[in-house]
Amino acid sequence: MDSQGFREAAATAIDDIASYYDNLDDRNVVSTVEPGYLRKLLPSEAPVEGEAWTDIHKDIEGKILPGITHWQHPGFHAFFPCATSFPSILGELYSAALSGACFNWICSPAVTELETIVLDWLAKILGLPECYLSTGPTRGGGVIQGSASEAVLTAMVAARDKYLRETVPLEQFPEGSEAREDAIAHKRSKMVALATTATHSSTKKASIILGVRFHTIAVHADTGYSLTGPVLAKTLAELRARGLEPFFMTATMGTTDTCAVDDFAGIVSTLKSDPVHPAGTPGELWVHIDAAYAGSALVLPSVREQVSISLIENFHSFDMNMHKWLLTNFDASCLFVRDRNWFIQALTINQAVYGNKASEGGLVTDYREWQIPLGRRFRSLKIWFVLRNYGVKGLQSYISRTLKLGEEFADSLKSRPDLFEILTGPNFALTVFRVAGKEQGKSDEELNALTKAVCEKINASGRMWVTSTVLDGRFAIRMVTSVSTTEKEHVDRAWKILVEAAEEVVKA
Numbered sequence: 001m002d003s004q005g006f007r008e009a010a011a012t013a014i015d016d017i018a019s020y021y022d023n024l025d026d027r028n029v030v031s032t033v034e035p036g037y038l039r040k041l042l043p044s045e046a047p048v049e050g051e052a053w054t055d056i057h058k059d060i061e062g063k064i065l066p067g068i069t070h071w072q073h074p075g076f077h078a079f080f081p082c083a084t085s086f087p088s089i090l091g092e093l094y095s096a097a098l099s100g101a102c103f104n105w106i107c108s109p110a111v112t113e114l115e116t117i118v119l120d121w122l123a124k125i126l127g128l129p130e131c132y133l134s135t136g137p138t139r140g141g142g143v144i145q146g147s148a149s150e151a152v153l154t155a156m157v158a159a160r161d162k163y164l165r166e167t168v169p170l171e172q173f174p175e176g177s178e179a180r181e182d183a184i185a186h187k188r189s190k191m192v193a194l195a196t197t198a199t200h201s202s203t204k205k206a207s208i209i210l211g212v213r214f215h216t217i218a219v220h221a222d223t224g225y226s227l228t229g230p231v232l233a234k235t236l237a238e239l240r241a242r243g244l245e246p247f248f249m250t251a252t253m254g255t256t257d258t259c260a261v262d263d264f265a266g267i268v269s270t271l272k273s274d275p276v277h278p279a280g281t282p283g284e285l286w287v288h289i290d291a292a293y294a295g296s297a298l299v300l301p302s303v304r305e306q307v308s309i310s311l312i313e314n315f316h317s318f319d320m321n322m323h324k325w326l327l328t329n330f331d332a333s334c335l336f337v338r339d340r341n342w343f344i345q346a347l348t349i350n351q352a353v354y355g356n357k358a359s360e361g362g363l364v365t366d367y368r369e370w371q372i373p374l375g376r377r378f379r380s381l382k383i384w385f386v387l388r389n390y391g392v393k394g395l396q397s398y399i400s401r402t403l404k405l406g407e408e409f410a411d412s413l414k415s416r417p418d419l420f421e422i423l424t425g426p427n428f429a430l431t432v433f434r435v436a437g438k439e440q441g442k443s444d445e446e447l448n449a450l451t452k453a454v455c456e457k458i459n460a461s462g463r464m465w466v467t468s469t470v471l472d473g474r475f476a477i478r479m480v481t482s483v484s485t486t487e488k489e490h491v492d493r494a495w496k497i498l499v500e501a502a503e504e505v506v507k508a
Contacts (some may be wrong), residue, residue, distance in 0.1 A: 254294025
């Protein structure tokens with residue numbers, strides 16, 4: 001394909017994409033293909049001779065789109081959104097054209113410098129404390145990761161390195177000595193990472209990858225499924241009594257099941273008064289804030305005040321995914337750290353081939369030292385395009401609109417107490433509910449069965465998709481209203497489908 005062929009093919013592709021969004025509501029939300037469908041449609045080997053674009057193009061609609069679940073569909077109310085927008089798609093297009101590994105500043109200076117600048121913009125838009133800016137007093141800053149799971153792993157690597165440096169004394173165990181290696185190996189066997197039963201599974205997965213212990217802290221409805229200071233203090237004491245050494249914890253703004261927010265004030269108070277490793281002293285507990293979904297709502301000053309976001313200056317790292325709720329296509333997970341040296345000390349591995357004057361002179365940021373992989377894409381372009389095209393006011397308007405839709409849906413649930421019981425929410429455009437009937441003497445087992453039947457019935461309609469969870473043994477439906485294409489008419493349609501399904505199931 002030459003440049004003229006590309007122009008022609010690109011024109012058809014752009015037209016396809018625009019038409020896809022224009023007519024998205026005409027499609028069913030979830031793919032209905034059977035496992036292995038595509039292998040039956042494609043040849044067993046790649047073509048020997050190249051094919052014309054016209055032949056490739058027709059297979060997008062005929063073979064690929066039938067196997068796509070449409071995350072941008074206005075009837076997508078499952079999980080959390082995976083947002084995109086036209087300026088974001090354009091940024092991805094330019095990124096693909098300017099392809100490179102870009103691990104050092106010299107590999108493409110604009111790739112590094114734009115990322116630093118736009119993540120500082122984003123930090124200010126979200127109201128993060130100054131210490132998380134690249135220009136802040138502790139030289140923090142942001143880096144784009146592939147996902148919140150990758151961000152947790154990166155933060156945990158840095159936390160492990162920091163804890164070992166601070167608790168295995170050099171004067172007793174000199175650098176490079178066998179005694180130090182033995183001491184570190186012994187210490188690692190006792191280190192434990194913490195998360196609650198409501199925390200995303202990525203923290204446990206990171207612990208498995210790093211070979212450290214993992215401990216789950218139970219949270220329940222009486223605290224709104226949030227971690228409190230007293231519960232954390234009790235956990236730390238119990239673990240230490242067993243000879244274990246807590247070194248890392250993920251706290252959450254917007255948990256996966258219910259969008260609960262952990263008690264930041266209580267956590268700060270507990271760690272400042274910790275009798276073994278008080279905050280700010282060697283061996284302190286690294287606290288990572290996972291705000292993968294709900295962090296986008298920080299564009300609203302009212303939300304910043306609600307969650308006391310200024311308190312995260314007491315923590316070590318913070319991550320949010322623009323690709324969930326802030327109109328930027330996957331992947332754009334934005335990880336901020338209070339002190340960049342924590343990443344650099346843990347993740348820097350030098351080879352002669354990486355050498356260049358700018359890096360060696362300490363004049364630039366090399367993001368390979370802030371992440372697990374070496375190479376990286378030009379992901380900041382799409383963030384730059386989105387922030388410029390929407391502006392702060394545009395982002396605030398979008399988040400406010402989707403929050404309002406969530407509140408209106410919850411009000412609809414409240415209008416039918418004979419059919420539905422809200423378990424949590426609305427929190428950040430998420431409401432968690434089940435079929436009502438406790439007052440009529442129905443057991444949790446019966447209500448679980450009824451709620452599951454309703455969930456399956458509405459998903460079978462093809463016009464909407466919800467996901468479920470289990471809270472303290474209660475099966476529940478999760479309903480999200482934050483997809484960018486979702487309007488009031490789509491929420492009203494979902495409500496109608498839901499009521500019809502519930503009435504049919506309950507009467508059966």
